[in-house]
Amino acid sequence: MRPDSFRASIHTSQFMKNLVIVESPAKAKTIEKFLGKDYKVLSSYGHIRDLSKREIRPDQADDQYPAYEIPADKKELVRTLKKAAKEADTVWLASDEDREGEAIAWHLYEVLGLKPENTRRIVFHEITKPAILAAIANPRGIDIDRVNAQQARRVLDRIVGFELSPVLWRKIKPALSAGRVQSVAVRLICEREKEINVFTSEPYFRVTARFVLLPSGEEIKTEASRRMPDEASARELLDSIKTILSKDAEAFKVTDVKVHPLTRSPQPPFTTSTLQQEASRRLGFSVNQTMMLAQRLYEDGHITYMRTDSLNLSDLALRDIATEVKSKYGEDYYNLRRFHTHSKGAQEAHEAIRPTYIDKTTVAGTDQEKRLYTLIRNRTLASQMADARLEKTLVDIAADRIDETFRAEGEVVKFDGFMRVYQNSDAANLDGRLPVLAVGQSLGVEDVTATERFSAPPARYSEATLVKKMEDLGIGRPSTYAPTISTIQQRDYIKRGEKEGEKRDYSVLTLADGKISEQTLTETSGSDKGRLVPTDVGMIVNDFLTEYFPDILDYNFTARVEEKFDEIAEGKLGWKNEIKDFYGGFHPSIEKINELRMDHKVGERRLGVDPKTGRPVSVKIGRFGPVVQIGEASDEEKPLFASLASGQSISTLTLDEALKLFDLPRTLGDFEDKTVVAAVGRFGPYIRHNGAFVSIPKDMAPETITLEEAVELIKAKREKDAANHLKDYPEIPGLSLLNGRFGPYLAYKPEGAKKAVNYKIPKSKDPQTLTIEEIRELMAAQDAAPAPRRRSAKK
DNA sequence: CAGTGAGCGAGCTTCCGCTTGACTT
Numbered sequence: 062m063r064p065d066s067f068r069a070s071i072h073t074s075q076f077m078k079n080l081v082i083v084e085s086p087a088k089a090k091t092i093e094k095f096l097g098k099d100y101k102v103l104s105s106y107g108h109i110r111d112l113s114k115r116e117i118r119p120d121q122a123d124d125q126y127p128a129y130e131i132p133a134d135k136k137e138l139v140r141t142l143k144k145a146a147k148e149a150d151t152v153w154l155a156s157d158e159d160r161e162g163e164a165i166a167w168h169l170y171e172v173l174g175l176k177p178e179n180t181r182r183i184v185f186h187e188i189t190k191p192a193i194l195a196a197i198a199n200p201r202g203i204d205i206d207r208v209n210a211q212q213a214r215r216v217l218d219r220i221v222g223f224e225l226s227p228v229l230w231r232k233i234k235p236a237l238s239a240g241r242v243q244s245v246a247v248r249l250i251c252e253r254e255k256e257i258n259v260f261t262s263e264p265y266f267r268v269t270a271r272f273v274l275l276p277s278g279e280e281i282k283t284e285a286s287r288r289m290p291d292e293a294s295a296r297e298l299l300d301s302i303k304t305i306l307s308k309d310a311e312a313f314k315v316t317d318v319k320v321h322p323l324t325r326s327p328q329p330p331f332t333t334s335t336l337q338q339e340a341s342r343r344l345g346f347s348v349n350q351t352m353m354l355a356q357r358l359y360e361d362g363h364i365t366y367m368r369t370d371s372l373n374l375s376d377l378a379l380r381d382i383a384t385e386v387k388s389k390y391g392e393d394y395y396n397l398r399r400f401h402t403h404s405k406g407a408q409e410a411h412e413a414i415r416p417t418y419i420d421k422t423t424v425a426g427t428d429q430e431k432r433l434y435t436l437i438r439n440r441t442l443a444s445q446m447a448d449a450r451l452e453k454t455l456v457d458i459a460a461d462r463i464d465e466t467f468r469a470e471g472e473v474v475k476f477d478g479f480m481r482v483y484q485n486s487d488a489a490n491l492d493g494r495l496p497v498l499a500v501g502q503s504l505g506v507e508d509v510t511a512t513e514r515f516s517a518p519p520a521r522y523s524e525a526t527l528v529k530k531m532e533d534l535g536i537g538r539p540s541t542y543a544p545t546i547s548t549i550q551q552r553d554y555i556k557r558g559e560k561e562g563e564k565r566d567y568s569v570l571t572l573a574d575g576k577i578s579e580q581t582l583t584e585t586s587g588s589d590k591g592r593l594v595p596t597d598v599g600m601i602v603n604d605f606l607t608e609y610f611p612d613i614l615d616y617n618f619t620a621r622v623e624e625k626f627d628e629i630a631e632g633k634l635g636w637k638n639e640i641k642d643f644y645g646g647f648h649p650s651i652e653k654i655n656e657l658r659m660d661h662k663v664g665e666r667r668l669g670v671d672p673k674t675g676r677p678v679s680v681k682i683g684r685f686g687p688v689v690q691i692g693e694a695s696d697e698e699k700p701l702f703a704s705l706a707s708g709q710s711i712s713t714l715t716l717d718e719a720l721k722l723f724d725l726p727r728t729l730g731d732f733e734d735k736t737v738v739a740a741v742g743r744f745g746p747y748i749r750h751n752g753a754f755v756s757i758p759k760d761m762a763p764e765t766i767t768l769e770e771a772v773e774l775i776k777a778k779r780e781k782d783a784a785n786h787l788k789d790y791p792e793i794p795g796l797s798l799l800n801g802r803f804g805p806y807l808a809y810k811p812e813g814a815k816k817a818v819n820y821k822i823p824k825s826k827d828p829q830t831l832t833i834e835e836i837r838e839l840m841a842a843q844d845a846a847p848a849p850r851r852r853s854a855k856k
Numbered sequence: 857c858a859g860t861g862a863g864c865g866a867g868c869t870t871c872c873g874c875t876t877g878a879c880t881t
Contacts (some may be wrong), residue, residue: 084874084875085875086876104875104876105875106874106876106877107873107874108874114870159874161873164873165874211873214872215871218872219871220871221871221872223870227869235868235869236868236869237869237870241871242872360876368875537872538873538874539873540873540874540875541872541873541874683861684860685859688861690861700862742857742859745858747858754857754858
């Protein structure tokens with residue numbers, strides 16, 4: 062640094078007296094306002110260093126271990142921070158108080174070359190002026206034990222991830238991955254699917270009755286206390302009721318009336334996990350969508366930080382909420398509540414998710430942002446409101462000589478309290494006040510219905526319920542729930558279900574007007590739409606990992622190592638020793654599996670023998686996914702391969718289904734001197750002819766379609782294409798103006814090219830009157846534009 | 857858009873948790 066600039070910085074010391082470093086830039090902006098001119102606030106954008114990718118051998122650990130490096134995309138930032146730190150008199154490390162935040166402070170200290178005498182470590186849990194001033198007044202040093210707990214966590218995750226994944230590459234398929242968190246998430250989904258597969262659904266009959274109060278005619282809906290095991294016993298019950306009623310139409314009497322008060326309390330304000338669950342349930346948002354919308358609300362200053370496990374609300378916020386509740390709803394509706402987290406591994410570096418200004422009933426932004434904001438605001442308000450008071454009524458109705466009681470339930474809200482703004486989602490949706498009834502009172506019968514129902518298997522996870530389960534197990538953190546779900550989908554371990562379910566008949570018996578009638582109705586069951594289901598790859602990887610690495614895949618593995626991390630944080634254990642211990646137990650199991658010779662591929666199933674050739678038929682995970690193979694690699698004749706069709710799976714495929722896959726592609730014959738072929742591709746059944754593809758409609762199949770039918774389809778496709786073919790340009794052979802899904806566009810397919818390149822036409826131009834010069838220009842401009850970056854390696 | 861499939865070869869893939877861009881569509 063030049064001496065004159067050094068002097069200048071002393072003279073104008075109020076500029077760079079203090080440098081405060083926080084994790085998030087949005088936070089930096091807010092804090093800078095609170096602190097005034099003497100403080101410059103910068104952000105580290107999370108971690109600034111990570112483990113070197115090269116070494117993972119803690120058994121060779123020395124003082125240099127572990128090696129850290131600054132990722133390329135952080136280099137510029139680190140330069141900026143270094144410069145600012147040099148110019149400042151005092152550097153305040155204000156990263157979060159949790160384990161990761163403490164480590165960030167330590168990395169900053171090391172990387173920026175800070176000195177103890179002018180470095181202060183401060184923490185605050187809420188972004189309010191008093192909290193920040195209090196933090197500044199009470200600085201401390203870096204808690205190295207807590208940092209060590211983070212290093213242990215980081216190194217353990219590296220060891221597990223980077224030693225397990227290569228095993229999968231060797232034994233199953235390249236580019237797969239495994240880790241402490243993702244592998245357990247996949248396991249949850251796989252095991253749930255297995256439970257569903259072994260579940261047998263049992264039918265039963267649910268009996269309901271509608272009674273009427275005479276003479277007013279008021280209706281009372283009831284349900285029988287018992288379920289009937291089968292249709293015969295349901296019919297028997299209805300028969301006996303019929304007989305009784307034929308003798309005495311008012312045989313049923315009220316036998317019991319119970320009224321009791323009930324209170325309901327509001328749920329705590331949102332954390333990341335509960336926000337994701339409720340936004341999914343109430344607004345239909347995916348976990349990713351919720352986080353993106355919340356990020357926007359946070360950056361626009363509308364809500365507090367959205368990645369949190371804390372239920373805490375700042376004192377300032379509590380005061381504002383109190384004012385808001387009292388002024389909008391009255392004193393009676395207010396109730397101060399403080400919530401404490403019970404969730405495993407919570408670190409509570411932030412507040413709960415709440416509006417920054419509770420009196421703002423809505424915010425500027427998209428419709429979705431508004432809806433998410435309203436959800437957050439209502440939940441926050443409700444958390445500081447009074448209990449709801451209800452009155453629950455239970456009425457039992459029975460008749461002599463009928464061994465069954467019918468029960469009606471009614472609920473009346475006496476005081477709505479927090480329910481004014483937010484309904485708990487676990488609350489039963491009972492509405493309705495029952496008529497006033499007295500014991501002994503006679504009732505008429507409108508009808509009695511026995512409806513066949515079926516016991517249901519456990520529900521598949523949705524993204525949101527998976528997050529809840531992960532949080533319960535202490536696996537993953539608020540910042541990783543959404544990315545983990547994306548990762549296991551990208552690896553093709555799980556996917557969102559697409560099955561509509563199957564039709565199922567059920568019977569309904571109805572007793573009305575002294576007659577019993579029977580109906581058969583149809584319903585759909587077993588749909589997995591939008592739910593998380595394992596793929597073949599997911600199942601096979603999970604079976605493999607749970608067999609050979611049961612400790613890591615154990616649902617309590619994280620909880621157990623977290624206990625160690627806590628002891629490290631308390632200074633009771635040395636982190637390097639703990640890691641060496643873990644590695645000493647874990648690494649040999651990796652060596653062992655690598656030496657293990659397997660005579661077939663992991664997850665391979667032998668289906669039998671091909672009757673035509675006598676060669677063995679098997680199904681397994683191939684390089685591009687599930688595949689059927691006829692014959693062995695060692696055979697003189699090369700083996701044959703065929704991919705599974707969508708909807709088929711390795712675990713259930715039969716020999717017949719497997720052999721059928723080799724019927725395609727089918728050569729149908731010649732048309733205009735070119736062969737016509739039928740097959741199934743990634744987008745369904747198709748016909749190929751002269752390099753062109755035509756989809757086969759649903760009412761035909763590639764296995765049975767005739768040459769005549771195929772030619773019809775080809776001709777129809779040509780007509781449709783011709784209608785969409787607007788113009789050719791003699792100046793540029795191979796260029797045409799086509800009418801596509803999004804309107805006219807230019808397609809250029811030079812002689813001999815395999816694929817056409819498409820060009821967008823700017824909205825400002827009329828496609829029909831484009832000149833050749835304009836076309837050349839627009840093509841050149843689009844060719845020069847950088848190729849679009851691929852979002853992910855998959856598909 | 858619509859395919860691929862066992863080993864001479866060369867190197868790559870991967871973890872979890874902090875944090876936002878800079879890209880399209």
